[in-house]
Amino acid sequence: MIVDVFGIEAFLPGSQIDVKPIRDYDIFVGKTMEFKVVKINQEFKNVVVSHKALIEAELEQQKKEIISKLERGQVLKGVVKNITTYGVFIDLGGVDGLIHITDLSWGRVSHPEEVVKLDQELDVVILDFDDERKRIALGLKQLQPHPWDALDSELKVGDKVNGRVVVMADYGAFVEIAPGVEGLIHVSEMSWSQHLRSAQDFMKVGDEVEAVILTLDRDERKMSLGIKQLKKDPWEDIEVRYPMGSKHTAKVRNFTNFGVFVEIEEGVDGLIHISDLSWTKKVKHPSEFTQLGAEIEVVVLEIDKDNRRLSLGHKQLEDNPWEGLEAIFTPGSIQEGTIVEMQDKGAVISLDHGMEGFATPKHLVKQDGSMPKVGDTLDFKVIEFNKDNKRIFLSHSRIFEDEAKAEKNEARKARRQNSRREEQPVLNTPIEKTTLGDLQELAALKEKLAGK
Incomplete structure (x- = not known):
């Protein structure tokens, strides 16, 4: 100015x-x-x-006089001088005091402007002060009775209450059922599902919710609430709704090395063991068979009510093909197959009827000495068909090795037969000569005797 x-x-x-x-x-x-x-x-x-x-010098003297008369718990009149995000400054008549935002109301306050306004005259209580720094901590809510003391004495565990969500955290939500009275709904009490989820998936600040009182401690002024209790526990009659042998559609939730965790409905989970995914395919990891979020048909194999877990199967939806394929994949039979995977120990080979076989490296060698690669289609000879262990062992090299062996055996047999034919006249010649000689000698002797 x-x-x-x-x-x-x-x-x-x-x-x-x-x-x-x-x-x-x-x-x-x-x-x-x-x-x-x-x-x-x-x-x-x-x-x-x-x-x-x-006026500062005069105010400084006034401050000393005011501070010298201050007592904790004393109630004074003041005027709102300034409002900040963390609290309100109050003019006590020449000296300032601060009401922290947490001391404005027993309820949750996002900003002090929700409670007070500039130049407003208030009654405040002195909570603490510092003679040296001349800092005075004031309170406004302390002039009101604590809301927990006014809480309905008939309220008990199991009762239903309505409230407003005032604070959200990953682990849960704080719900105000009365000004200054809050209860915590832990995320585990928001759904019967056991999947790890954030509380923000279920509600947000400002939502009006209904909940059930789970615990109530008036001395500690603590309360825990739940909303899943408003719905029936899906495991109460699990045997009736999901009996053993029943078929259902489930959603893939998670993978492990040993199987697939699926959810049939909210709160009803099950495990498909990796060995129960397919009759014919060797599944090394469930991600090879299905994907997260996908739907999969299952059969209930076992119910574990205590641990709230179902044992499920997928391959059981079909008959065991190994029972009827023994006559097709007989040892020694020739089958056409395509190499689908190469490993250090051999190759996985896709066969007819959705079957897979295995051949070690020495049984993969071609007739020209080269090795096949993934995608090659060759003829394979069945070496072993084991339906108990669900294994088919194959060999490509055995085909031409056995043919060569057969040809070799035929050649050896032919040589033996020819050898016998050549030896047979040599053995009969002396017999023939002796026989003729004897006849001539007998004839000459006969003539000599006849001449006499």
Whole structure:
């Protein structure tokens, strides 16, 4: 502001008008006041004055007198001087005190402006003060009875209450059922489902909710609530709704190395063991068979009510194909197969009827000595069909090895037969000569005897 001092224009900073913040400067226009000259600049012909400097010394003496008379628990009248996000400054008549935001109301307060307004006159209670720093902690809510003391004495565990969500956290939600009376709904009490979820998935600040009182401690002023208790526990009659052998549609929730966790309905979970996914495929990890969020058909194999878990199967939806394929994949039979995976220990081979076989590296060698690759389709000879262990062992090299062996055996057999034919005349020649000789000698002897 500009101040006229004996015809000289002096400058009055807004912060030097009074000890408290000034919001309306117009009320000072035309007003005659005393000022203290705090600065003169002859070169720029500039004069700075202050009214605050005159009253600070007097206020300092007043503060000492006021503080000397303060007592904890004393109730004083004050005026709201300033409002911040963390609290309210109160003018107690020359000395300031602070009401922290947590001491404004027994209920939750997002901003002090929800409770007080500027220039409002209030009764406040002194909570604490510091003689040296001249800091005074004030309270407003302490003048009101604690809401827990006024809570309905008939309220008990199991009762239903209505409230408003005032604070959200990952682990739960705080619900105000009366001003200053809050209860915690833990995330585990929001749904019968055992899947880890955040409380924000169920509600948000400002929601009006109905809940059931789970615990109530009036001495500690604590209360826990639940909303899942408003619905029937799905495991109460699990044997009736999901009997063993019944078929259902489930949603894939999680994978482990040993199986798939699925949810049939909210709160009803089950495990499909990796061995119960397929009759024919060797599944190394469930992610090879299905995906998260996908639906999958299941059969109830076992019910564990105590641990709230079902044992489920997927392959049981179909008959065991191993029972009828023994006559097709007989040892020694030739089957066409496609290599679908190469491993250090051998190859996985896709066969007809949805079956898979396995061949070790030595049984994969082609006739030209090369090795096949993934995607190659070859003929394989069945070495072993084991329906108990659900294994089919195959060999490609055995096909031409057995053919070569058969040809070798045929050649050996032919040589033996030829050898016998060649040896047979040699053995009969002496017999033939002896026989003829004997006949000639007998004839000559006969003629000699006849001549005599």
